[in-house]
Amino acid sequence: MNALLELARALCDEAGLEPSVVPDVHLRAALKRRQLICGAPTLEDYAARCAARPEERGEILEEVLVRESWFFRDQAPYELLTALASTRWCNQDSPLRALSAPCANGEEAYSIAIALAEAGHSLSRLQVCALDLSQRGLKAAAAGRYEARALGQLPASLRQRWLIPTATGHYLVHAALRACVQYQHANLLALPAALTAQRYQVLCCRNAMIYLRPAVRRRLLEQWMSCLAGDGVLIVGHAEAALMPSRWLQPVGPPGAFAFEHAPVAIAPVVRATAPRRSGAPQARSAHPALRPPPQEPTRRPVAPSPLAEAAALADRGRYAPAAALLEQLLASDYDQVEALYLLGLVRAAEGDVAAARRCFTRALYLVPAHQASLEHLALLAADGEDSAAARRLRRRSAHAAAPE
Ligand SMILES: C[S@@+](CC[C@H](N)C(=O)[O-])C[C@H]1O[C@@H](n2cnc3c(N)ncnc32)[C@H](O)[C@@H]1O
Secondary structure (H helix, E strand, O other): OHHHHHHHHHHHHHEEHHHHHHHHHHOOOHHHHHHHHHHHHHHHHHHHHHHHOHHHHHHHHHOOOOOOOOOOOOOOOHHHHHHOOOOOOOOOOOOOEEEOOOOOOOOHHHHHHHHHHHHOOOHHEEEEEEEEEHHHHHHHHHHHOOHHHHHHHOOOOHHHHHHHOOOOEEEEEEEEHHOOOEEOOOOOOOOOOHHOOOOOEEEEEEEOOEEEOHHHHHHHHHHHHHHHEEEEEEEOOOOOOOHOOOOEEEEEEEOOOOEEEEEOHEEEEEHHHHHOOOOOOOEEEEEEOOHOOOOOOOOOOOOOHHHHHHHHHHHOOHEEEEEHHHHHHHHHOOHHHHHHHHHHHHHHHHHHHHHHHHHHHHHHHHHHOOOHHHHHHHHHHHHOOOOOOHHHHHHHHHHHHHHOO
16 A cells, blocks of 8 residues: 555645645545456555556546536626626737636636626637646536536526536536637646746636645746736635735735736736736736726625625725724724634735734634634645644644534
8 A cells, every 4th residue: 555655645746736635544545446446356456557557647646636616616706707808808809818727627617708708708709728637627628518516606597598408417518618618638737838828817726726735836826927917817716815925916806706916016027027928918907007997896896884894895905904903993892703803814814924814813713613714724824834734633623614513
């Protein structure tokens, strides 16, 4: 088992995965599954098979990768994309480019295409590139055939427009929509130059960075900064939003979209340092005020009346100092302590004050030991600080907190 376990660990390492998210117990289970699928009587027989067939390495990796995804996941990011496509990007001459990285089974790539098409963009002008390390995921994406549960939060009217029910109870993505999406087998650690040479209006990197080693994640973010068009948006997963560097990126859109655009001041040097722009390509956002959305975005939700919601809205707009001041005030007046502490933790993390963020999450856990979001963020901060033992411990607690009674 040891040699096999070493092989599985090496594969995870090549994928940039943080060791604490793929503990040995998962790897052993994955290897056992492959042994059974291959019909090898013992693990030693399976090890011999791996040595004889190098392609078996890919199959082990497939067992480890988590391809959980669904259409219109979180919904708000897609509402934002439709709004931006009908305002900010409505007069664009060149094709609207989007990248879904990673795309799992294609649900995200098709959701992006639907959201953009719903704003009235012709399908022939949409170019969605979808990449993943999983060949199984890419095969499913290309087939574009889904079980009903994969449709997730896709509104019924959009389902009727873009998917066709089949006799087997599945749903098939409309051929014209499938034609907008190109699939590519790629590792986030070594993105092909043809992909990174493009500038994308929509760059979705959701629910993947949390699984990557901190150094890999930082490198990837730098890469995304240079691939993001001047008027583009980077959309991340909910647990990843607090990790976005506020020096480079500022939030855009409604709460829950977890969307970011270039911050006006810091972007120029970063982009120039990593990749010179082609002439005619959109420049940093600050250079093109005409590309900015109208001041009153139709999708921005009205500020909710509660002070906690007000603080959240301030934080969402990148106004961390007033958000923090409001939260400190709430905490001093014995307001809903846990959620205020959690939000203050997010704000401190966004400001780059990791120690203060840690203190907030820890205080939230002192009040509610199973506060899962605080556990997740503490685990991320621990992993960021290269403390993988603590990250592992916190993730176990978080998984335990999430488990149904
Ligand atoms: C949980 S899914 C997220 C899918 C989608 N972005 C979403 O949010 O619904 C994570 C995906 O990351 C892919 N992945 C993990 N490591 C990768 C890497 N190094 N390069 C490319 N894809 C990777 C997995 O194969 C899996 O499909």
